[in-house]
Amino acid sequence: xxxxxxxxxDVLLQQVQxxxxxxxxxxxxxxxxxxxxxxxxxxxxxxxRAAREQGAALIVGLVETHGRADTEAMARDxxxxxxxxxxxxxxxxxxxDLDAALAWAGTxxxxxxxxxxxxxxxxxxxxxxxxxxxxEELLDAGVDVxxxxxxxxxxxxxxIVGGITGVRVxxxxxxxxxxxxxxxxxxxxPPDELLARLKAGKVYLxxxxxxxxxxxxxKGNLLALRELAxxxxxxxxxxxxxxxxxxxxxxxxxxxxxxxxxxxGTGESAEKVVRASAxxxxxxxxxxxxxxxxxxxxxxxxxxxxxxxxRVLKLAQELGATVATPSAPEAAPALVRHAREHxxxxxxxxxxxxxxxxxxxxxxxxxxxxxxxxxxxVALPAASRDRPAAAxxxxxxxxxxxxxxxxxxxxxxxxxxxxxxxATPLLGLLxxxxxxxxxxxxxxxxxxxxxxxxxxxxxxxxxxxxDFFFVPPRFSFAVSDVQYLVTFAxxxxxxxxIGQLTAGLKVQAQAATLREHRMRGLYxxxxxxxxxxxxxxxxxxxxxxxxxxxGAKATLMAADDRDRxxxxxxxxxxxxxxxxQWAFDRGEPAGFGTDTLAASACxxxxxxxxxxxxxxxxxxxxxRRTLGPDPxxxxxxxxSLLAISLERIHYIEVAQKSTVQIESERLxxxxxSAISHDLRTPLAALVGLADTLTMxxxxxxxxxxxxxxxxxxxIRESALRMNAMVSNxxxxxxxxxxxxxxxxxxxxLEEVVGSALAASASAxxxxxxRVRMADDLPLLHLDAVLxxxxxxxxxxxxxxxxxxxxxxxxxxxxxxxxxxxxxxDHGPGLPPGREEALFDKFERGSKESALPGVGLGLAIxxxxxxxxxxxVRGVNRPGPAGIAGARFTIELPxxxxxxxxxxxxxxxxx
Numbered sequence: 001x002x003x004x005x006x007x008x009x010d011v012l013l014q015q016v017q018x019x020x021x022x023x024x025x026x027x028x029x030x031x032x033x034x035x036x037x038x039x040x041x042x043x044x045x046x047x048x049r050a051a052r053e054q055g056a057a058l059i060v061g062l063v064e065t066h067g068r069a070d071t072e073a074m075a076r077d078x079x080x081x082x083x084x085x086x087x088x089x090x091x092x093x094x095x096x097d098l099d100a101a102l103a104w105a106g107t108x109x110x111x112x113x114x115x116x117x118x119x120x121x122x123x124x125x126x127x128x129x130x131x132x133x134x135x136e137e138l139l140d141a142g143v144d145v146x147x148x149x150x151x152x153x154x155x156x157x158x159x160i161v162g163g164i165t166g167v168r169v170x171x172x173x174x175x176x177x178x179x180x181x182x183x184x185x186x187x188x189x190p191p192d193e194l195l196a197r198l199k200a201g202k203v204y205l206x207x208x209x210x211x212x213x214x215x216x217x218x219k220g221n222l223l224a225l226r227e228l229a230x231x232x233x234x235x236x237x238x239x240x241x242x243x244x245x246x247x248x249x250x251x252x253x254x255x256x257x258x259x260x261x262x263x264x265g266t267g268e269s270a271e272k273v274v275r276a277s278a279x280x281x282x283x284x285x286x287x288x289x290x291x292x293x294x295x296x297x298x299x300x301x302x303x304x305x306x307x308x309x310x311r312v313l314k315l316a317q318e319l320g321a322t323v324a325t326p327s328a329p330e331a332a333p334a335l336v337r338h339a340r341e342h343x344x345x346x347x348x349x350x351x352x353x354x355x356x357x358x359x360x361x362x363x364x365x366x367x368x369x370x371x372x373x374x375x376x377x378v379a380l381p382a383a384s385r386d387r388p389a390a391a392x393x394x395x396x397x398x399x400x401x402x403x404x405x406x407x408x409x410x411x412x413x414x415x416x417x418x419x420x421x422x423a424t425p426l427l428g429l430l431x432x433x434x435x436x437x438x439x440x441x442x443x444x445x446x447x448x449x450x451x452x453x454x455x456x457x458x459x460x461x462x463x464x465x466x467d468f469f470f471v472p473p474r475f476s477f478a479v480s481d482v483q484y485l486v487t488f489a490x491x492x493x494x495x496x497x498i499g500q501l502t503a504g505l506k507v508q509a510q511a512a513t514l515r516e517h518r519m520r521g522l523y524x525x526x527x528x529x530x531x532x533x534x535x536x537x538x539x540x541x542x543x544x545x546x547x548x549x550x551g552a553k554a555t556l557m558a559a560d561d562r563d564r565x566x567x568x569x570x571x572x573x574x575x576x577x578x579x580x581q582w583a584f585d586r587g588e589p590a591g592f593g594t595d596t597l598a599a600s601a602c603x604x605x606x607x608x609x610x611x612x613x614x615x616x617x618x619x620x621x622x623x624r625r626t627l628g629p630d631p632x633x634x635x636x637x638x639x640s641l642l643a644i645s646l647e648r649i650h651y652i653e654v655a656q657k658s659t660v661q662i663e664s665e666r667l668x669x670x671x672x673s674a675i676s677h678d679l680r681t682p683l684a685a686l687v688g689l690a691d692t693l694t695m696x697x698x699x700x701x702x703x704x705x706x707x708x709x710x711x712x713x714x715i716r717e718s719a720l721r722m723n724a725m726v727s728n729x730x731x732x733x734x735x736x737x738x739x740x741x742x743x744x745x746x747x748x749l750e751e752v753v754g755s756a757l758a759a760s761a762s763a764x765x766x767x768x769x770r771v772r773m774a775d776d777l778p779l780l781h782l783d784a785v786l787x788x789x790x791x792x793x794x795x796x797x798x799x800x801x802x803x804x805x806x807x808x809x810x811x812x813x814x815x816x817x818x819x820x821x822x823x824x825d826h827g828p829g830l831p832p833g834r835e836e837a838l839f840d841k842f843e844r845g846s847k848e849s850a851l852p853g854v855g856l857g858l859a860i861x862x863x864x865x866x867x868x869x870x871x872v873r874g875v876n877r878p879g880p881a882g883i884a885g886a887r888f889t890i891e892l893p894x895x896x897x898x899x900x901x902x903x904x905x906x907x908x909x910x
Contacts (some may be wrong), residue, residue, distance in 0.1 A: 013247055025112075026139040027182040030118065031148045034225040037197055038189040040148040041065070041116055045074040047185075048114055048146065052078070058112035059104060062096040076116075086123040092124045098134050105143045112144045119153035119171040132173050150171055151229040161225065179236060186233050191222035250539060260288035260376075262316060262346040263362065264337055266298055266305045269350040269380040270312040276378045277348045278319040290316035290323045291338050293331040294511070297452070318595075325630055327511035329500075332365040336649045339373055351377035408450030410457040414440045420465040427470060435470055436491055439463075444497045447502035455499025463492045503764075518634055522551050525638070529645040533652070538645045539568035542617065545638060550631065551622040555602075558615040558646060559584060565615060573620035576600050580616045585614060592621070605635060607643035614646040690716035742786070742867060746779045749812055749819070755784070756791035762794040767804070772811040780819065786864045790872075793857040794888050802827030802885070814894060821890040827874040829883035838874060861888075869893050 031040040031349055041063060060080040081104065084097035096115060105111035115138075120131040135145050144705055145547060152161035155172045162168040171313040178184070262277035264270045273289060280286040292309050313323045328334035339347060349362045360368070363375045369432050419442045423435050439462035449456030464477075467488060472480050507654075525545040532538050539556035546554040555571025557580055565580055579597045582588040583604040590644075591600035602618040618638045693712035757769060780787075798808045802825045809824040837843050841859045858874070865872045870892040877884040 176676035344536035447499035459495030798825035
């Protein structure tokens with residue numbers, strides 16, 4: 001078996017590992033359709049009945065019939081798992097029971113489970129939020145699963161379907177699960193037939209069908225969805241076919257799917273070949289590739305010719321091609337090999353005539369190597385026809401005198417002359433066959449160092465010198481024996497073959513060494529980045545790698561929380577900040593070698609991490625030539641590694657800060673709890689003593705001294721205020737520690753508001769309060785004591801910060817989903833820009849204020865409201881002359897049932 005037909009050992013090893021994993025894992029079969037109503041569930045049930053007749057152990061985990069009589073009849077006599085009752089809000093949902101399915105599967109040899117609607121979202125409280133996650137657990141347990149899904153539920157197509165239909169579907173399935181499915185069955189139905197089914201009531205109920213026909217189920221939408229479903233399935237089948245071809249080392253091209261391969265050379269015609277291929281691919285609506293083969297002849301070309309090929313490849317990439325630059329001794333075999341590896345049936349090359357009668361054009365050479373490939377020739381200008389092979393990357397003939405590599409040819413002449421001089425004294429000691437070996441050794445050396453052309457010259461020159469100096473009669477080109485002609489011919493053929501092979505091996509060795517060097521550099525960089533703990537270390541590692549691989553200067557600019565870039569220390573490249581900010585904001589490369597701000601000396605690459613961009617990498621190449629595809633891919637890989645490292649360091653810092661903050665909060669809550677308990681005892685004693693002084697008969701006051709009753713009243717009020725502050729501190733500590741029980745009952749809001757106003761009577765001090773309650777307010781399921789505390793805090797807060805005598809307004813209204821409570825005042829309002837911050841602990845409107853308080857009232861309000869699954873917010877009410885006052889709005893869900901049995905803490909619920 002030749003090397004070209006031998007399967008790749010790495011691919012075989014990977015396949016063995018995958019087969020072992022699949023042997024332990026269940027098989028997933030998906031019934032896939034363009035939309036609801038095409039018959040996916042019906043087809044799945046029909047296949048299940050056929051499998052049951054063949055003896056399969058199957059059970060229905062869950063099937064959604066949507067009231068369709070034919071579907072219900074198909075599922076009637078199939079064994080079903082009991083559904084699990086899951087309480088949710090004001091009703092009980094029937095969900096798939098994963099534990100029961102696993103228990104049933106444990107009693108079967110080859111269990112098969114039917115689970116409809118793969119993209120379904122499970123009810124809150126289930127083990128997994130999504131049904132496809134239940135399926136993955138079943139597959140890992142060795143259970144075969146059949147399921148259904150529509151094309152709009154694929155994650156990658158969700159936004160496309162939303163743009164087509166105007167309906168955004170929020171339940172999605174990762175493309176990974178679809179691609180890894182063992183079998184996908186397309187259930188297809190023409191749009192006219194589907195609309196007829198919809199009209200007949202076979203998809204939805206009549207009222208729902210009428211709405212659907214005017215919105216989602218329009219014929220144009222169904223046609224577009226059908227095309228998406230078929231194309232996505234075709235892509236999956238194409239990937240499976242390509243994987244099978246790689247595993248089986250199939251060499252012939254199967255023209256099952258049209259695709260083009262543009263052969264890019266170094267001639268002036270390369271750009272026309274690329275543009276013609278792009279137009280042809282657009283007309284046929286097929287993918288296409290562009291390949292430029294790095295042969296030894298191409299590597300010996302001047303820099304200008306090589307840069308031209310790289311510019312053409314960049315153009316091809318911009319036009320939508322997949323580009324590659326393999327290295328090989330000859331272009332035609334490399335192009336054929338690339339076409340077969342990627343199953344590309346059509347090759348596009350430039351048309352050209354033969355420069356010499358014995359020469360073959362690029363198309364002829366490819367046709368000789370692969371008669372199963374179609375070769376399309378592009379007409380070239382007359383000026384380009386003189387170099388036909390250049391259009392395909394085949395070795396171009398040298399047309400310009402200045403391009404001749406004189407150094408290699410001079411070395412070939414010198415090497416052969418040196419061998420002739422050195423072997424002359426050995427003529428009597430060595431046989432002529434050994435002297436021939438010395439000349440062949442010279443050909444090998446010249447071919448290894450200088451390539452093909454000098455090796456060919458050394459071969460001819462070696463034969464001539466051997467004949468002139470060593471074959472009798474010596475010092476003439478005549479021969480005494482005709483057999484020497486055979487010797488000369490064999491020597492020439494062997495020398496030419498050795499020279500060609502040596503030059504080719506050198507090219508392959510150089511390419512392999514370069515790739516190995518780059519891979520080792522990437523490995524070392526990734527290893528160093530995994531140990532980096534500071535952004536400065538990441539910048540230093542990246543700069544070291546780029547200097548080693550490209551000899552380039554580099555600067556790493558990291559983004560802060562406000563997306564402002566700052567250059568990290570150690571950068572050596574001069575970065576234009578405007579170019580860097582543009583690349584960061586748009587997430588696209590800019591600067592040198594791109595189409596955006598190309599005059600910049602640096603190539604700026606955005607650092608795209610999984611969560612968000614982390615900065616930019618500015619690279620100033622030492623070589624100002626155009627960067628080729630391989631160096632650009634290496635730079636992109638480097639940028640990705642740097643971005644991931646910066647994100648990892650960021651989250652390490654976040655975790656450290658969170659740990660410190662959690663510990664600080666815990667210590668502070670413990671301290672507050674301890675201090676609050678210790679303070680409440682003396683405060684209670686002060687209140688009791690003040691009451692005692694008030695009840696005792698007071699002596700006559702001295703001149704100007706306050707009366708005993710006034711002093712006692714002042715002491716009592718101050719102690720009560722202090723007790724309220726301590727109570728707030730203790731309540732906040734208990735809320736965050738999870739020690740406040742929730743005792744929720746159905747309560748009318750009017751009673752809670754009345755209790756809050758009664759408790760706030762001392763703070764209101766006769767201030768008018770206007771209460772407006774809607775007539776249709778529902779009962780609320782809440783903890784009356786805790787919620788009364790919310791209203792008391794808001795009312796006292798309004799009374800504290802508003803002018804005396806100004807009114808406080810309380811209103812309540814209800815909608816179909818929520819109940820809203822509003823508390824308005826007529827004071828100076830909230831500090832602009834700090835409305836949300838006021839709900840944080842120990843935050844007050846003014847840092848320095850004569851009004852008593854520690855800034856916990858609003859924080860307690862938010863914690864209690866969140867414990868009731870609601871939210872509270874504060875805003876300023878606009879008025880004719882500016883701010884008319886502050887408004888606090890509480891929104892509670894309508895008809896919310898108890899979250900648990902009453903033992904959950906408010907903090908836990910929040």
